[in-house]
Amino acid sequence: MEANQKYLLEIHKKINNNIEELRSYAEENAVPIVDRLSLEMIKQLIRIHKATNILEIGTAIGYSSMHFASISPTINVTTIERDDNMINQAKLNFKNYGYNNQITLLEGDAFEQLEKVNNKTYDIIFIDAAKAQSKKFFEYFTPFLRKGGLVITDNVLYHGFVSDIDIVRSRNVKQMVKKVQKFNTWLIDQENYQTNFLNMDDGLAISIKGE
Ligand code: SAH
Ligand code: MG
Numbered sequence: 001m002e003a004n005q006k007y008l009l010e011i012h013k014k015i016n017n018n019i020e021e022l023r024s025y026a027e028e029n030a031v032p033i034v035d036r037l038s039l040e041m042i043k044q045l046i047r048i049h050k051a052t053n054i055l056e057i058g059t060a061i062g063y064s065s066m067h068f069a070s071i072s073p074t075i076n077v078t079t080i081e082r083d084d085n086m087i088n089q090a091k092l093n094f095k096n097y098g099y100n101n102q103i104t105l106l107e108g109d110a111f112e113q114l115e116k117v118n119n120k121t122y123d124i125i126f127i128d129a130a131k132a133q134s135k136k137f138f139e140y141f142t143p144f145l146r147k148g149g150l151v152i153t154d155n156v157l158y159h160g161f162v163s164d165i166d167i168v169r170s171r172n173v174k175q176m177v178k179k180v181q182k183f184n185t186w187l188i189d190q191e192n193y194q195t196n197f198l199n200m201d202d203g204l205a206i207s208i209k210g211e
Contacts, residue, residue, distance in 0.1 A: 009036055019066045019097060026063060031086075033063040034128060034154055035201035042126065042152055045206065046071055049150060051123035056080065057110045057137050058129030062090035062103070068126075069102040078120070080106045080113050080129075111140060121146045128154040132179040135186060142209065149209045151193070156184055157203025 001009075026033040034042070042064075046054070052074050056065050059081035069077050081087050087107050094100050106113045110129060122145050127137045134153055142151060161168050161177045162184065168174045187195050187205060195207040 005037065012036060012040055017067075017070055019063065019070060022061060022063045022093065026061060031060050031063075033060060038154065038198075038201045038204050039064065039067055041198065041200065041204060043067060043071055045150060045152065046075070046124060049123060051150075052076060053120055053122045054078070054124045054126065055117060055122040055141060055144065056126045056128065057141065058127075059090045059105060060086050062093040062099075062105075064126070064128065065090075065103050066093065066097055066099050069099050073102065076102055076104070078104045078106065078117060078122075080108075080110045080117075082107075082109045110137060114140060117141070117144055120144065122149060124150045124152060126152045126154070131155055131158060132176045134180070135183045138183075138187070145209050147209055147211050151205075151207040151209070153183075153187070153205040153207070155202045156180060156197060156205045157199070159202065162203070 023033065046068060054068055054075065054077045056077060056079040059065060059079040062079070065077045065079040069075050081090060087105065090105055094103050094105065106116050125141050125145050127134050129137060138151060145151065157163060158177060158180050161173065162180050165174060165177050165181070168177055184197070184205070187193070187207060190207070192210040193207040195205055198204040198206065
């Protein structure tokens with residue numbers, strides 16, 4: 001690991017909260033939770049933006065959504081997950097860590113939850129589900145994002161493959177990486193959004209919706 005990154009990870013460890021114990025579980029069980037420094041960046045954006053309504057696509061075990069909710073009791077997170085095993089673990093975690101009142105879990109495919117999210121406008125949408133579908137998630141869910149709100153998309157550099165697709169052997173992965181490339185260039189061209197890509201961890205895109 002690069003020395004600066006290692007150093008920053010070390011100093012962030014000292015300001016831990018108890019949700020962090022789920023990181024080692026996720027790593028052991030290959031659950032793709034958001035990387036540590038990216039998480040700290042997103043939490044800082046939530047604070048700067050004074051976000052109170054957050055929509056997340058891709059809950060997994062609830063690690064990121066609980067971290068977001070932990071910033072302030074005024075924050076509400078709506079999060080969507082389709083995998084039954086993940087749903088069950090997320091439910092247990094929300095209960096055990098005491099987040100049932102702040103987090104609403106929508107069970108099922110994200111594209112089938114539109115009528116359950118359209119009763120609210122969100123300050124931030126965090127896209128962190130199937131990587132080949134990020135564009136579709138963006139198109140389906142940003143109508144519920146307030147003007148001036150943020151879309152944060154994770155894994156836009158996907159394992160370093162997005163900038164160097166020739167190293168990818170698997171046909172399926174290659175197809176997925178091509179979709180991520182397409183999404184990134186499409187995203188930067190969106191006239192109503194200002195997008196900034198961060199070369200941090202697995203790559204993070206931060207897009208601000210115009211007025
Ligand atoms: N945000 C989590 C990690 C999510 S991993 C964290 O950082 O802690 C991505 C998750 O998205 C997986 O659990 C996967 O089952 C889910 N997912 C992928 N495509 C989906 C879809 N179309 N609808 C709902 N969930 C989806
Ligand atoms: Mg991710």
